[in-house]
Amino acid sequence: MIAKPMFQMQTSIMSPVLRRLNALSPLTPQHARRVEALGFKSDTIAAGGCVAGPQDGLSRPRFLVGGWACRQRVLPDGRRQIFSLLSPGDSIGLAFSPRPLAMVDVFALTRVTLVSADALLVDPIDEIGPPQPVFADIINRALGLDEALLLDHVVRLGRHTAYERMAHLLLELRWRLSMIGQVDAYRFTMPLTQEILADVLGLSIVHVNRTLQQLRRERLIELAGSQVTLLEPGALIDIADYRPPLEFAAASD
Amino acid sequence: MIAKPMFQMQTSIMSPVLRRLNALSPLTPQHARRVEALGFKSDTIAAGGCVAGPQDGLSRPRFLVGGWACRQRVLPDGRRQIFSLLSPGDSIGLAFSPRPLAMVDVFALTRVTLVSADALLVDPIDEIGPPQPVFADIINRALGLDEALLLDHVVRLGRHTAYERMAHLLLELRWRLSMIGQVDAYRFTMPLTQEILADVLGLSIVHVNRTLQQLRRERLIELAGSQVTLLEPGALIDIADYRPPLEFAAASD
DNA sequence: CGACTTCTTGAACCGAGTCAAGAAGGGTGG
DNA sequence: CCACCCTTCTTGACTCGGTTCAAGAAGTCG
Numbered sequence: 001m002i003a004k005p006m007f008q009m010q011t012s013i014m015s016p017v018l019r020r021l022n023a024l025s026p027l028t029p030q031h032a033r034r035v036e037a038l039g040f041k042s043d044t045i046a047a048g049g050c051v052a053g054p055q056d057g058l059s060r061p062r063f064l065v066g067g068w069a070c071r072q073r074v075l076p077d078g079r080r081q082i083f084s085l086l087s088p089g090d091s092i093g094l095a096f097s098p099r100p101l102a103m104v105d106v107f108a109l110t111r112v113t114l115v116s117a118d119a120l121l122v123d124p125i126d127e128i129g130p131p132q133p134v135f136a137d138i139i140n141r142a143l144g145l146d147e148a149l150l151l152d153h154v155v156r157l158g159r160h161t162a163y164e165r166m167a168h169l170l171l172e173l174r175w176r177l178s179m180i181g182q183v184d185a186y187r188f189t190m191p192l193t194q195e196i197l198a199d200v201l202g203l204s205i206v207h208v209n210r211t212l213q214q215l216r217r218e219r220l221i222e223l224a225g226s227q228v229t230l231l232e233p234g235a236l237i238d239i240a241d242y243r244p245p246l247e248f249a250a251a252s253d
Numbered sequence: 254m255i256a257k258p259m260f261q262m263q264t265s266i267m268s269p270v271l272r273r274l275n276a277l278s279p280l281t282p283q284h285a286r287r288v289e290a291l292g293f294k295s296d297t298i299a300a301g302g303c304v305a306g307p308q309d310g311l312s313r314p315r316f317l318v319g320g321w322a323c324r325q326r327v328l329p330d331g332r333r334q335i336f337s338l339l340s341p342g343d344s345i346g347l348a349f350s351p352r353p354l355a356m357v358d359v360f361a362l363t364r365v366t367l368v369s370a371d372a373l374l375v376d377p378i379d380e381i382g383p384p385q386p387v388f389a390d391i392i393n394r395a396l397g398l399d400e401a402l403l404l405d406h407v408v409r410l411g412r413h414t415a416y417e418r419m420a421h422l423l424l425e426l427r428w429r430l431s432m433i434g435q436v437d438a439y440r441f442t443m444p445l446t447q448e449i450l451a452d453v454l455g456l457s458i459v460h461v462n463r464t465l466q467q468l469r470r471e472r473l474i475e476l477a478g479s480q481v482t483l484l485e486p487g488a489l490i491d492i493a494d495y496r497p498p499l500e501f502a503a504a505s506d
Numbered sequence: 507c508g509a510c511t512t513c514t515t516g517a518a519c520c521g522a523g524t525c526a527a528g529a530a531g532g533g534t535g536g
Numbered sequence: 537c538c539a540c541c542c543t544t545c546t547t548g549a550c551t552c553g554g555t556t557c558a559a560g561a562a563g564t565c566g
Binding site: 073075076079080081083096097098099100101104137140141143144147148150151153154155157158159201202241245 | 326328329332333334336349350351352353354357390393394396397400401403404406407408410411412454455494498
Binding site: 161162203204206207210225 | 521522523524525531
């Protein structure tokens with residue numbers, strides 16, 4: 001009920017993927033139809049389930065079309081580090097050659113809906129023109145975006161304070177969600193527990209809580225359930241030295 | 254004077270690259286010759302110099318054949334985070350499509366020698382057979398390895414203590430250097446200041462020093478100048494929960 | 507042999523973690 | 537629709553890993 005109506009793009013299960021890919025590189029109507037077709041068959045996994053493991057390798061490339069997941073690694077003693085948060089439009093296990101990032105464990109943070117991306121990787125002989133290179137280009141851009149986010153993540157973990165990390169992450173999420181039309185100005189839904197945020201940011205749960213309290217107290221953000229509002233985006237950008245991944249066009253909205 | 258003599262591989266400027274690529278995927282003699290040929294012309298950059306910046310994009314793919322460098326990002330207030338340490342055999346700006354990791358700033362930590370990798374990316378029409386796919390495969394493996402190291406780096410920064418981080422990094426370096434034959438059992442040369450280690454590990458210089466002191470006091474490592482000896486590799490592996498990047502064959506030595 | 511960088515150490519400080527316990531939410535079944 | 541349970545959030549008190557500041561020692565290089 002929060003998502004804005006999609007402009008000139010009929011509301012379909014594939015909307016997030018379409019919007020995402022389109023932002024990476026404008027899709028022709030034919031290619032958009034090809035993506036739409038992926039939505040014909042979808043899968044669902046409950047929160048807490050395993051979406052993909054190393055055994056999947058690159059054999060099951062998919063798009064996340066609903067819900068949130070994460071790429072993660074768990075240490076023997078239970079400590080967990082999350083590599084990336086995955087929201088609708090993100091790819092799972094998608095790559096052209098064996099890539100570690102495409103092969104780590106993926107864990108469902110909420111109930112999650114997926115579609116196979118297989119059809120984008122095979123050259124459809126029954127269609128006119130060579131769509132393969134177009135999708136290859138888009139997929140490469142998507143992989144590049146994932147990598148850019150990973151580099152930001154390294155800086156966040158290595159050289160940012162807790163306060164900066166949180167501001168940076170919130171800005172990153174708002175940027176990513178704006179790509180898929182799930183942001184209303186600076187308000188969006190973030191169905192993540194503080195434990196998840198802690199495992200993303202390399203902090204303890206308690207400290208995540210205190211950091212959020214501080215941002216609220218200073219009227220930089222507002223939190224109501226899983227609704228986040230960035231009240232002072234400019235201030236947050238200054239705090240975190242945030243810059244959206246270049247090379248990737250600014251999202252609409 | 255420490256490096257072991259190269260087996261059945263004449264000592265050339267390209268040895269580190271040859272050994273590295275060969276470890277990723279065995280090279281035929283023809284392909285090895287093709288790599289050797291890259292060494293015909295080499296470049297040198299002084300310590301502290303800029304090896305590559307974003308402006309280079311992917312236009313100047315190169316191999317580091319001598320000295321050490323790093324991929325890094327510097328924050329506006331001077332804090333620095335190093336993404337990867339680069340030792341001989343590593344690639345710089347090498348990728349098939351725009352990739353952030355191939356486009357970050359590269360900084361020379363010591364005097365550095367480089368060769369162009371251009372010739373591996375173009376299909377040589379004057380040679381029999383298609384060598385292009387072979388190098389494409391090897392380069393993809395090299396990129397995969399870089400990515401695996403980056404994922405380890407994220408875990409190190411996010412969820413390891415200073416002690417674990419240092420142990421993990423030392424094991425990683427010894428593994429990488431063993432690939433290029435620059436390790437004698439568990440002794441190798443690491444020409445890095447403690448400031449550099451701090452910027453890799455997301456710690457302060459002082460704490461890097463204290464962590465190294467502790468490892469020495471406990472007789473787990475020995476440090477003499479830039480010579481490192483891992484006295485108790487097994488103990489270090491336990492401490493850091495270290496596992497060499499899978500998919501990538503164990504190095505010799 | 508200077509001059510500079512790097513290393514080392516101590517002391518004080520502080521950001522973040524740990525422990526603990528209570529409050530607030532959110533589902534679920536009766 | 538409420539009662540219950542379990543998860544998540546919140547807060548205080550204390551601890552501790554890691555930082556900062558500072559100053560002297562040891563390398564290193566021209």
